[in-house]
Amino acid sequence: MYRGVLERYGHWLDLPAYTQVVTLLEGNTPLIPMPRLGREVGCELFVKFEGVNPTGSFKDRGMTAAISEAAGRGVQTVICASTGNTAASAAAYAARAGMRAIVLIPEGKVAVGKLAGALAYGAEVIQVQGSFDAALSLVVEITQKTPITLVNSINPYRIEGQKTAAFEICDTLGRAPDWLCLPVGNAGNITSYWAGFRQYQKGQPRLLGVQAEGAAPLVYGHPIEHPETIATAIRIGKPARGEQALAAIQESQGKLLAVSDEAILQAQRLLASEGLWVEPASAAGFAGLLAESQRPDFPMRGKTVVVVCTGHGLKDPAIIAEHFASPRCIPAEYDALVEAVLRP
Numbered sequence: 340m341y342r343g344v345l346e347r348y349g350h351w352l353d354l355p356a357y358t359q360v361v362t363l364l365e366g367n368t369p370l371i372p373m374p375r376l377g378r379e380v381g382c383e384l385f386v387k388f389e390g391v392n393p394t395g396s397f398k399d400r401g402m403t404a405a406i407s408e409a410a411g412r413g414v415q416t417v418i419c420a421s422t423g424n425t426a427a428s429a430a431a432y433a434a435r436a437g438m439r440a441i442v443l444i445p446e447g448k449v450a451v452g453k454l455a456g457a458l459a460y461g462a463e464v465i466q467v468q469g470s471f472d473a474a475l476s477l478v479v480e481i482t483q484k485t486p487i488t489l490v491n492s493i494n495p496y497r498i499e500g501q502k503t504a505a506f507e508i509c510d511t512l513g514r515a516p517d518w519l520c521l522p523v524g525n526a527g528n529i530t531s532y533w534a535g536f537r538q539y540q541k542g543q544p545r546l547l548g549v550q551a552e553g554a555a556p557l558v559y560g561h562p563i564e565h566p567e568t569i570a571t572a573i574r575i576g577k578p579a580r581g582e583q584a585l586a587a588i589q590e591s592q593g594k595l596l597a598v599s600d601e602a603i604l605q606a607q608r609l610l611a612s613e614g615l616w617v618e619p620a621s622a623a624g625f626a627g628l629l630a631e632s633q634r635p636d637f638p639m640r641g642k643t644v645v646v647v648c649t650g651h652g653l654k655d656p657a658i659i660a661e662h663f664a665s666p667r668c669i670p671a672e673y674d675a676l677v678e679a680v681l682r683p
């Protein structure tokens with residue numbers, strides 16, 4: 340029986356001996372071949388689909404580690420700032436551990452499926468009149484001054500747990516891919532993947548880190564005071580692990596780029612056209628790959644490429660209503676149906 344990422348890969352992770360495993364059987368996510376899109380862009384393409392984790396995003400890998408460490412210390416209350424997915428994940432794992440979870444989110448800027456998740460799992464949700472970055476400073480301060488434990492990816496155990504995605508990819512492919520494309524927000528995930536691939540010694544991919552144009556502090560080289568993008572998950576102006584992300588990209592001989600919201604939506608549509616519905620931020624990695632594929636010196640041609648899709652499309656259904664075709668409506672009459680079917 341599968342018992343979650345800590346049981347499976349715990350011996351690779353730097354976790355204290357007192358750790359008490361709190362799991363929802365996260366991880367073990369599929370590496371899905373994308374033959375049609377792969378043929379179109381000219382590489383052997385796979386999606387690591389993290390949307391099928393228990394709370395619908397990759398955050399569960401790091402959260403099982405952070406909450407398990409906290410449980411072993413007898414922690415009673417955890418806190419995080421979040422653009423939504425961390426909040427839902429912290430809420431679920433805290434619930435599982437019998438802890439109190441407090442989550443700070445930027446007011447009005449969190450996708451409905453994430454806010455609903457955090458509330459459903461019983462977290463205390465506090466909206467902050469400011470960005471994710473402002474909320475993160477607040478939770479850092481309160482965890483320095485009180486016994487409340489921080490479960491953002493500044494917490495080193497989050498990084499340990501998230502390395503397991505790199506291990507899984509290597510185990511499935513038999514080696515690391517040539518390229519790994521993924522969205523970059525607070526930069527914990529890219530930091531974890533790089534650490535994971537280096538440690539596992541099955542080869543090292545080149546990393547393509549992708550930010551949204553309106554929230555691309557690492558691409559532009561300075562913090563963004565008012566980040567803005569439809570990909571609210573990565574609406575982050577001052578990434579906590581920005582330095583490490585830049586180092587990872589450089590060491591891997593990879594690349595960092597920014598893509599427009601339009602390009603993100605287009606990438607989301609294309610992934611869905613081959614059967615994968617992911618949330619907008621999750622499509623950013625593929626949007627980056629598409630942008631690269633337009634270049635004459637496209638470095639991924641003929642290579643094995645893994646695109647990390649970090650969260651499920653169900654997290655952000657409102658985007659579909661706003662940006663995709665809406666269903667037509669007909670009277671309940673056979674003739675009307677025939678008309679609609681024959682003239683779509």
Ligand code: AN7
Pocket residue numbers: 396398420421422423424425426492522523524525526527528529572573618620621649650
């Ligand atoms: C779907 O939940 O920061 O670069 O507070 O939800 O590791 O931050 C989410 C980030 C990519 C970026 N894709 O990962 C949060 C939060 C999705 C995400 C990212 C996030 P990092």
